[in-house]
Amino acid sequence: MDRSVVDGSAARPTTPRDAAVPRARGLSNTTREALWGYLFVMPWIVGFVLFSAGPILATVYLAMTEYNVVEAPRWVGLRNFDDLFFHDPQYLKALMVTVEYSAVRVPLVIVVGIAFAMLINTNMRGVNLFRLALYLPSIVPLVAASVLWLWLLNPQFGFVNPWLRDGFGVVAPNWLRDERTALYAIVALSVWQVGHTMMIFLASLQEIPKDLYEAAEIDGASLWQKTWRITIPMITPTIYFNLIMGIISSFQAFAAVFILTRGGPANSTLVYIMYLYRRGVEFLEMGYASAMALILVGIILSLTVLIMKTSDRWVNYDRA
Amino acid sequence: MTGREAGAAPWTSERWWTERGRWIVLFGLSALWLAPIALLGSTSLKTPQQLYDPTKILPDPVQWSNYRVVLFEAFPFARYVMNSLFVSVLSVIGDVLSSAFIAYGFAQLRFPGRRVLFLLMIATMMFPFAVRMIPLFLIFKELGWINTYWPLIVPSFLGTHAFFIFLLHQFFLGIPKSLLESARIDGANEIQIWWRVVLPLSKPALAVVAILAFEQSWSDFLSPLLYLNDRSLYTLPLGLYSLISGDDVAANWHLVMAATVTMILPVVVIFALAQRFFVRGVTMTGLKG
Numbered sequence: 054m055d056r057s058v059v060d061g062s063a064a065r066p067t068t069p070r071d072a073a074v075p076r077a078r079g080l081s082n083t084t085r086e087a088l089w090g091y092l093f094v095m096p097w098i099v100g101f102v103l104f105s106a107g108p109i110l111a112t113v114y115l116a117m118t119e120y121n122v123v124e125a126p127r128w129v130g131l132r133n134f135d136d137l138f139f140h141d142p143q144y145l146k147a148l149m150v151t152v153e154y155s156a157v158r159v160p161l162v163i164v165v166g167i168a169f170a171m172l173i174n175t176n177m178r179g180v181n182l183f184r185l186a187l188y189l190p191s192i193v194p195l196v197a198a199s200v201l202w203l204w205l206l207n208p209q210f211g212f213v214n215p216w217l218r219d220g221f222g223v224v225a226p227n228w229l230r231d232e233r234t235a236l237y238a239i240v241a242l243s244v245w246q247v248g249h250t251m252m253i254f255l256a257s258l259q260e261i262p263k264d265l266y267e268a269a270e271i272d273g274a275s276l277w278q279k280t281w282r283i284t285i286p287m288i289t290p291t292i293y294f295n296l297i298m299g300i301i302s303s304f305q306a307f308a309a310v311f312i313l314t315r316g317g318p319a320n321s322t323l324v325y326i327m328y329l330y331r332r333g334v335e336f337l338e339m340g341y342a343s344a345m346a347l348i349l350v351g352i353i354l355s356l357t358v359l360i361m362k363t364s365d366r367w368v369n370y371d372r373a
Numbered sequence: 374m375t376g377r378e379a380g381a382a383p384w385t386s387e388r389w390w391t392e393r394g395r396w397i398v399l400f401g402l403s404a405l406w407l408a409p410i411a412l413l414g415s416t417s418l419k420t421p422q423q424l425y426d427p428t429k430i431l432p433d434p435v436q437w438s439n440y441r442v443v444l445f446e447a448f449p450f451a452r453y454v455m456n457s458l459f460v461s462v463l464s465v466i467g468d469v470l471s472s473a474f475i476a477y478g479f480a481q482l483r484f485p486g487r488r489v490l491f492l493l494m495i496a497t498m499m500f501p502f503a504v505r506m507i508p509l510f511l512i513f514k515e516l517g518w519i520n521t522y523w524p525l526i527v528p529s530f531l532g533t534h535a536f537f538i539f540l541l542h543q544f545f546l547g548i549p550k551s552l553l554e555s556a557r558i559d560g561a562n563e564i565q566i567w568w569r570v571v572l573p574l575s576k577p578a579l580a581v582v583a584i585l586a587f588e589q590s591w592s593d594f595l596s597p598l599l600y601l602n603d604r605s606l607y608t609l610p611l612g613l614y615s616l617i618s619g620d621d622v623a624a625n626w627h628l629v630m631a632a633t634v635t636m637i638l639p640v641v642v643i644f645a646l647a648q649r650f651f652v653r654g655v656t657m658t659g660l661k662g
Contacts, residue, residue: 089563093478096474097471109500109505115508173399177395195594200629201413204416245406256655308592308610346504
C-alpha cells in the first residue's frame with residue numbers, strides 16, 4: 054500500500070487514485086469516477102422511472118381515456134378536458150374554492166408568521182417559553198390537528214360555541230356545517246399551525262444586520278418606518294420562498310378537508326384534490342381524475358413561473 | 374428554541390413599556406395557541422357525562438381508563454401505534470440511507486449527465502402528488518402490494534423524496550475535497566468513503582432529514598388511505614379517521630381525544646429529545662430556497 058502510494062504520487066501527483074486502487078488500473082480516473090457516480094445515483098434513477106416519470110407519463114395517457122379499472126382504458130381524446138371546462142359546474146366550483154382557499158390562507162399565514170416572528174424576536178426574559186408555545190401546535194400531525202378542530206368546533210360537544218354562548222351570550226354558527234364559514238374554519242387550522250412559518254421568519258429576521266436599525270434610529274425613524282423600510286424589504290426573499298411553497302401546498306390541500314367537511318356543505322369546501330379524490334377513487338373515473346391532475350400541474354407550474362417572473366420587482370437580493 | 378439574541382440597547386422607560394406590552398401580547402397569544410392542546414388533554418380524561426359540559430375544563434373525576442379503552446379494549450390503537458412505528462421507522466431508514474447515498478453521487482462525483490439528472494430531480498419536487506397518484510395505485514395493484522406496507526416503505530428506499538436529496542446535496546458540497554482525496558489515497562473505495570467519512574461528518578444534517586422524514590411518514594394520510602384496506606393494518610392517521618367517521622362519535626369524544634393524544638405524543642417526545650434539530654430543520658428548509 055505504502056509503496057503504491059509513493060509510486061503513484063511520484064509518477065503522477067495529480068492522480069494518486071490510480072495507484073490506490075490497483076484492481077481498477079485498466080480504467081481511467083474519469084471513467085472510474087463516472088461509474089461510481091452512476092452507481093450512487095442508480096437508486097434515484099430506478100425510483101424516478103418507477104414512481105415519478107413513469108406514473109406522470111401514464112397520467113398523460115390516462116387523461117385521454119375513460120378508465121374504470123375494471124375494463125381496459127378507452128381512448129376519448131380531449132373529451133375529459135372538454136367535460137371539465139364546459140360541462141362540469143362542480144369542477145369549476147372546485148377551482149373557485151381552491152383559489153379562494155389559497156388566496157386567503159397563503160397571505161394570512163405569511164402575515165401572521167411575520168407578526169409572530171417580530172414579536173418573539175427579542176431577548177426578553179421568558180421569550181423561549183413563548184416561542185415554544187407558539188411553535189408547538191405546528192408539530193401536531195395534520196390528521197390529529199383536524200380531529201381536534203372537529204371537536205373544538207362541534208356546536209354541542211366542542212369548546213368554542215358553548216364558551217361563546219355561556220361567556221359572551223353569542224350564538225355562534227355551526228362553523229363546519231355552514232357554507233359561509235366552513236372554508237374559513239379550515240383556514241383557521243393553518244393559522245393555528247403557523248409556528249413553522251414563524252420560526253422561518255424568526256431566523257430570517259435575525260439575519261438582518263443590526264447596524265441598519267441603529268442608523269435608522271439615529272435618523273429618528275419610528276417603529277412603523279423601521280418595519281416597512283428595513284424589516285420587510287430585508288425578508289422579501291423569505292416571503293418569496295414561503296409564497297411559492299404556500300401556493301404549492303394550498304393547491305394540494307386534502308387531509309384537513311377530508312376529515313373536517315369532506316368538501317361540504319354544499320361543496321363550499323370542495324378543494325381541488327378533494328374533488329379529484331371523489332371522481333377518481335370514489336367513482337373510479339380514473340381517466341377524468343387524471344385529466345384533473347394534469348390541469349393541476351399546469352396551474353401550479355404557471356403560478357410558480359408567474360411569481361418567479363415578478364420576483365425581481367419586489368424581492369430584494371442585495372443581502373447574502 | 375434558541376436564536377441569536379437581539380442587540381442589547383440601553384433600557385429607557387419607553388423601551389420598558391414596549392417590552393411590557395410585548396410581554397402581555399405574547400402571553401395572551403401563547404395562552405390562546407396552547408388552549409386547544411390543553412382542552413384536548415383534559416377532554417381525553419373526561420367521563421362520557423362530562424362531555425355534555427364542555428366549558429367545565431378540568432375533568433372530575435379524572436378517567437385515565439379512557440386510554441386503556443382506546444389502546445387495548447374497544448379500539449386497537451396499540452396495534453395502530455405499532456403499525457405506524459413499523460412503517461415510519463422503516464421509511465425513515467430508507468429515506469436517510471437512500472437520500473444520503475444519492476446526494477453523495479450528485480455532490481462529490483463527476484459523471485456525464487449529472488447536471489441534467491440533478492435538474493430532473495429538482496423538477497420532481499414541483500409536481501403534485503395527484504399527478505402520480507392514480508398510476509402509482511395501478512402499479513402497486515399490479516404488483517399485488519395493495520393492503521401491504523410495501524407502497525409506504527419501498528419508495529423511500531429509492532430516493533423518491535427529492536427534497537431530502539437536495540438538502541443533503543447542499544450539505545455534502547461543504548465537505549472538503551481534500552478529506553475525500555486522502556481517504557482515496559488510503560485505498561478506500563467510494564462506498565467506504567461515503568460510509569466512513571461522509572456519513573459521520575454529516576450527522577446533524579442526517580438527523581434533520583430523519584426528523585423531517587419521520588414527521589412526514591407519521592402524518593401521512595392519503596397514501597395509507599389509498600393502499601390499506603384491512604383494519605388490522607391501519608396506521609394511526611387511518612385509525613383516528615375511522616374513529617371519527619363512525620356514527621357514534623358524539624358519545625365517544627373522550628375516546629377520540631385520547632386517541633388523538635396517542636398520535637401526537639410520540640412527535641412531542643421526539644421534539645423534546647431533538648429540539649435543536651427541529652430548529653435547524655426549519656432554518657435549513659426555510660431560508661435557502
